[in-house]
Amino acid sequence: MTGRPDDLVTQSQQGQPRQQRQPRRRSAGSPTVAVAGPPVDYRVTWPRVVRSEWAKLWSLRSTWSILAATLLVTAGLGAVVAGTYQSGDGDGIEPVELTLLGTQFGQILLAVLGVLVTAGEYASGMIRASLTAVPRRLPVLWAKAVVFGSVALAVMFATVFLTFPLAQVFLSGTDMAAGLGDPGVARALCGAAVGIALLGLLCLGLGALLRSVPAAIGAYIGAVLVLPEVVGLLPYDVVDDIVACLPSKAAQALMMVDPGPDMLAPGPALFALCCSVAATLAVAALFLRRRDV
Amino acid sequence: MIRAYGLTKRYGEKTVVRDLTFTVRPGMVTGFLGPNGAGKSTTMRMLLGLDAPTSGRSTIGDRAYASHPAPLRQVGALLEARSIHPGRTARAHLQALAHTHGIPRRQVDAVIDRVGLGEAADRRVKGFSLGMGQRLGIAAALLADPATVILDEPVNGLDPEGVLWIRNLLKSLAAEGRTVFVSSHLMSEMAVTAEHLIIIGRGRLLADTTVERFVRDAGLGEITVVSPEADRLRALLAGPDVRIEAADGRPDTLRVTGADGERIGRTAAAHGIPVFELTPRRASLEEAFMELTRDAVEYVAHDDDPTTPQPTPTSQHATASQGAAT
Numbered sequence: 001m002t003g004r005p006d007d008l009v010t011q012s013q014q015g016q017p018r019q020q021r022q023p024r025r026r027s028a029g030s031p032t033v034a035v036a037g038p039p040v041d042y043r044v045t046w047p048r049v050v051r052s053e054w055a056k057l058w059s060l061r062s063t064w065s066i067l068a069a070t071l072l073v074t075a076g077l078g079a080v081v082a083g084t085y086q087s088g089d090g091d092g093i094e095p096v097e098l099t100l101l102g103t104q105f106g107q108i109l110l111a112v113l114g115v116l117v118t119a120g121e122y123a124s125g126m127i128r129a130s131l132t133a134v135p136r137r138l139p140v141l142w143a144k145a146v147v148f149g150s151v152a153l154a155v156m157f158a159t160v161f162l163t164f165p166l167a168q169v170f171l172s173g174t175d176m177a178a179g180l181g182d183p184g185v186a187r188a189l190c191g192a193a194v195g196i197a198l199l200g201l202l203c204l205g206l207g208a209l210l211r212s213v214p215a216a217i218g219a220y221i222g223a224v225l226v227l228p229e230v231v232g233l234l235p236y237d238v239v240d241d242i243v244a245c246l247p248s249k250a251a252q253a254l255m256m257v258d259p260g261p262d263m264l265a266p267g268p269a270l271f272a273l274c275c276s277v278a279a280t281l282a283v284a285a286l287f288l289r290r291r292d293v
Numbered sequence: 294m295i296r297a298y299g300l301t302k303r304y305g306e307k308t309v310v311r312d313l314t315f316t317v318r319p320g321m322v323t324g325f326l327g328p329n330g331a332g333k334s335t336t337m338r339m340l341l342g343l344d345a346p347t348s349g350r351s352t353i354g355d356r357a358y359a360s361h362p363a364p365l366r367q368v369g370a371l372l373e374a375r376s377i378h379p380g381r382t383a384r385a386h387l388q389a390l391a392h393t394h395g396i397p398r399r400q401v402d403a404v405i406d407r408v409g410l411g412e413a414a415d416r417r418v419k420g421f422s423l424g425m426g427q428r429l430g431i432a433a434a435l436l437a438d439p440a441t442v443i444l445d446e447p448v449n450g451l452d453p454e455g456v457l458w459i460r461n462l463l464k465s466l467a468a469e470g471r472t473v474f475v476s477s478h479l480m481s482e483m484a485v486t487a488e489h490l491i492i493i494g495r496g497r498l499l500a501d502t503t504v505e506r507f508v509r510d511a512g513l514g515e516i517t518v519v520s521p522e523a524d525r526l527r528a529l530l531a532g533p534d535v536r537i538e539a540a541d542g543r544p545d546t547l548r549v550t551g552a553d554g555e556r557i558g559r560t561a562a563a564h565g566i567p568v569f570e571l572t573p574r575r576a577s578l579e580e581a582f583m584e585l586t587r588d589a590v591e592y593v594a595h596d597d598d599p600t601t602p603q604p605t606p607t608s609q610h611a612t613a614s615q616g617a618a619t
Contacts (some may be wrong), residue, residue, distance in 0.1 A: 029501045041395065042363040042394040042395060042396060043362040043363040043366075043394065043395065043438050044362065044363060044364065044393050044394055045345070045395070048392055048393050048394065048395050049392075049393050051392040052389050052390070052391075053391040055385065055388055055389045055392055056381075057388045059381045059382070059386075059388075059389065060378065060380045060381060061380060061383035069383070105521075114359075120378070121378070124375075124376075124377065124378040124379060124380075125374050125375050125377065126376060126377060126378040128343060128372055128374070128376035128377075129376040129377065129386075129390060129433060130390075131342075131343060132341050132342075132363055132364065132365075132368075132370055132372075132376075133342070133345065133390050133394065134364070134395045135342045135359035135361075135364050136359055156594035175552055195356065196302065245333055247357040290345075292338070292343065292344040292345060293343040
C-alpha cells in the first residue's frame with residue numbers, strides 16, 4: 001500500500017526516512033529514548049542475528065552447567081573406567097572406545113542443550129520476542145545452528161582430547177595402552193567430537209520441529225538412540241544396511257579406529273550423519289516458516 | 294500507521310477474527326477494545342506476522358511487518374503472553390534483542406532507565422513481579438525507538454501505580470508522534486487514555502470511532518439537572534450544540550448533553566434559578582460498551598458456535614483501574 005494519498009500526519013510520519021523523523025521529534029523537546037548522536041543504522045543482518053544467538057546462549061546458566069557437566073562426566077567416567085581396567089577385560093573393545101565410554105552420557109547432555117536452544121524458547125515464550133525482532137524467521141534457526149554447532153564442536157574437541165590422555169595415564173602397561181600418534185586414534189577422537197556435536201545439532205532441529213522440550217528429548221531417546229538397536233535385531237540384511245546409516249550408528253562408527261563390517265567407514269558415516277542433520281533442520285525450517293507462533 | 298485489510302483468522306471451524314478492516318493513526322492512542330476472547334491478541338499477532346491470517350493482510354508503516362529491514366525500528370510490541378526467558382537477567386534479554394538490530398549498549402541502558410527498572414535490570418527475570426515483567430516488556434518494545442507501539446493488555450494485573458504509569462507512558466508516546474495501539478477489555482481504562490477506539494466482539498468490527506463520539510452516542514457527557522424551574526433553565530441553556538431532553542415523567546428533571554456542569558451552574562446562578570441536583574452520568578460508559586459487545590455475542594450465536602462463554606470484565610480489574618483514577 002505505498003503511494004496512497006493520506007493526511008499530513010501520515011506523510012511526515014511514514015513517507016520520509018527515519019533520519020528526518022528523529023530530529024523532528026527531538027526538537028519538540030519530548031522525553032524520548034532517542035539515541036544521542038548521529039542516527040544509528042539499525043537493521044537486521046545475518047552476523048547480528050548470530051551475535052544475538054551467541055548472547056542468548058551464554059546468558060543462561062543452564063548452558064554453562066550442561067557444557068561443564070558434559071566435559072566432567074565424560075572425562076570422569078573415562079578416568080574411572082581406565083583406573084579400574086585390567087588387561088583382558090575389554091573383549092573386542094578399542095582403546096578409544098573404552099576411554100570415551102562417558103560420551104554415552106555426554107552426548108545426552110549435549111542433546112538436551114541442543115533441544116533447549118530451540119524448544120526452550122517455545123517453553124518460555126521467548127520465541128515470540130525473537131521472531132518479532134527477526135520476522136523473516138529462518139535466520140534465527142540458522143544462527144542458532146551455527147552458534148550451538150560451533151560451541152558443541154569446540155566443547156567436544158576439548159572433552160575428547162582431555163579424556164583420552166587422562167584415561168591413558170591409567171591404561172599404560174595394559175592391553176588398552178594407546179597414544180595419540182597411533183594409527184587412526186587421532187582420527188577416531190576427532191570423529192567422536194564431530195559425531196556427538198552433529199547429534200546435538202540434530203536435537204536442535206528436533207527441538208525446533210517439535211517445539212517442546214520433553215517431546216524433543218523423548219524423540220531423541222526413542223527414535224535416535226533406541227529405535228536403531230531394536231530395528232537392528234530384525235534378521236534382514238537390508239535393515240542392517242539402513243540401520244548403519246542412522247544418526248546414532250553413524251556417530252558411533254565415527255569414533256571407531258577400525259569400524260567393523262557392520263558399520264560405515266568414517267567418510268560415509270560422516271556423510272550419512274550430515275544428511276540426517278541437514279534433513280532435520282530443513283524440515284524444521286519449513287515448519288518454522290509455515291506455522292503460527 | 295497500522296492498516297488492516299479484511300484480516301481473517303480461522304482455526305478449523307472456529308473463526309476467531311472475521312474480516313477486520315481498520316486504520317490506526319499516528320500521534321494518538323488508539324484503544325483496541327473487546328471482551329476476553331474477542332480476537333484482540335490474535336489480531337495483534339497477525340499484525341506482527343507471528344500468526345498468518347487465513348485471508349486479508351495488514352501493513353505497518355506502509356509495508357508488511359516482516360518486510361522491514363529493521364522491524365523493531367518500526368514496531369515495538371508488548372504481547373499479552375510473556376515472551377521472556379525467566380533465566381536471563383533483564384539486561385541480557387534486552388541486549389540479546391538489541392544485537393539483532395545493532396542497537397548499541399547505551400540505548401539498552403536508556404530504555405532500562407525510561408521504564409524505571411534500575412538495579413533490577415541485572416536480576417534474573419524469574420523473580421520479577423508482574424509489574425516489573427511488564428516494565429521489561431515495555432523496555433523491549435521501546436528498544437529501537439519505534440514509530441509504532443503495539444501493547445496487548447498492558448495494564449492487566451498491575452497495581453494502581455503501575456496502571457497510572459502505563460497511562461502516562463501511552464500518552465507521552467503518542468505525544469512524541471508515535472502510533473500507539475493498545476488493547477484492553479476495559480472500556481473505563483480506554484476512556485481515560487485513548488482518543489480513538491476500535492471495538493471488536495467475537496472477531497467482528499463493532500465500532501471504529503473516537504472516544505468523544507462513543508461517549509456522546511452512549512449518552513455520556515450527559516448531565517442530569519433537577520430544578521423547580523426546569524422549563525426556564527431549558528430555554529436559557531438552549532443552543533445549537535446543546536441537546537436537552539426531559540426525563541420521563543419528571544417535569545423538574547432535564548438531561549443535558551453538550552453543556553458542562555460549570556456552564557449549567559453559572560447560567561442557573563446568573564438567573565437566580567435554584568438547582569437541586571447537577572449530576573454528570575459516568576458509570577454507563579462500561580455499560581454502553583457491554584451493551585455493544587453483548588449484541589455482537591447474541592448475533593454471532595445464531596450462526597456460530599453458541600457454547601463458547603463470553604466472559605465479562607472482572608470486578609477486580611475494574612476496581613484496580615478506578616483506584617488509580619482517583
